[in-house]
Amino acid sequence: MKQQLFETQHQGVWQQIEESLEKPTQGDNSKVLAENYLLLCQHLSIAKERLYDAALVERLNNLVLALYRELYRYRSETRLNIYAFFKRDFPLAIYRHRYFILVALLVLVLPGLVAGLWTYLDEDAVYSVLDGPEVRQIERMYDPEARKIGREREAETDVFMFGFYIKNNISVAFRCFAGGMLIGIGTLLVLFFNGMFMGSIAGHLTRLDYVDTFYPFVVGHGSFELTAIVFSGAAGLRLGYSILNPGHSSRLDSLREAGRDVVPMLYGIVLMLIIAAFLEAFWSSSSSLSIEVKYTVGAILWALVLLYSFSGRRHESG
């Protein structure tokens, strides 16, 4: 077939597809896209095989490319299904990270317990972890006389603290995750020092008998915050482990696979830390709520977070 004939035969279809690619598409048109893609691939192969001229080949090539991008853009958008994420993707990702979660949990909690016990028993031990001004600042924050608990200056509003917690906590979680790239060592260090830091504060404040301000304050948002930090540690360890032990695939492929697997964890961590920051700024800091209410709500929140975290197994197939 001569090129001119081929062109006049298919000109209409090409123009139609070109026009449809110009305007943004709405709704599910993946079927049409896939059909067009196959048709254009065929036309392109014919044009190449019959040595039709370079301009036509380039035009068809660009059309195929544009269709390819459109087809895969559609795919990536459907993946952001919020309902499916909460129902299946996130719990399943948690389930698949279970061993990493266990390791991260131990690396956070064990140094915390040791440091906590130590600072509880020894008056000066807290100064080995924190310096003087930091200790005094924390003591002020949980002073039973304070109007707002957990704040350095009482004038700071709830909204300010919300912003503060968002910035700080999510940054810590992100760094904890990123540290996994250093074959997991960065992650382990972040977890270890955070555990030690939190443990020594808890031990020291318990020693001072600030029990009724400190624990009701942390119990509520701690459910989301501590769990999210452990999850970010698990995601980081997943990266590190994929480099250390790639199994049957190459180190690079193994790392890329890990990079795909941790994505739902990252989304989940961000959402959990936003909830935690909200609770910490608007709920935990209130000194007008009774301790019983705070413990009860805290227990309910912990139960919800743990129940949800353990719900992923049934989505695992095979």
Added chain:
Amino acid sequence: MLDTRYRVEIPGGINLEAQVVGPVPRFFAFAIDLGIRGIIIFVLSLLSIPLGSGGMGGGFFLIFLFVIEWLYPVLFEVFSRGQTPGKKLLKISVIKDDLSPVTLGASMVRNLLRTVDFLPLFYLVGLVTMLSNQRFQRLGDLAAGTLVISVPESAKPAAMQEIMPLAPSTSLLRPEQTSIIEFLQRSNQLSEPRQQELASILEGITHEKGDNGVEQLRRIGAWFLGVR
């Protein structure tokens, strides 16, 4: 050998090709983005003062600071075809390693891992990683499966429109077509005698000699470029 071409076969047996981009343009794009981020933060800090630095204003400012620090590249890469403003100026773009558009998850991973690429100072780890693989991927790119490519420009030389196209008498192989097109595109950089010398090699196709041969060849080239 240094070859910046990156080729992927996509469904349908089609080969896609892209040019991966090295550290220098990426550094400039990053520097421009850094400037833009700095300006945004400066303006926001001015705006937040009237709202009270320890109150509403301070709170929103910290949230924006977080977004700009961590999510600025992610948001632009996902919603602006893989390009932050700096990358747009440098005509480079982030794309998945199968040359499909970058996804939210991949963009998150590559940008969160900047923290490690930055170590110990000024992206040293990232630079070393980039230079030690053929695709100029830093650690974040390796984990996310992403590449930075140059965005092709599809500008056709306007001067071609004045040439009357001529269909060749026989079908020609792709490399032959390409050489004729290149002859057309470069002919004004060559001297007259050199043009005639080159055209005389292809007398079998043009069936003309001397200046006419050159003219014929240019017309055939225009035909291959799609002028009708």
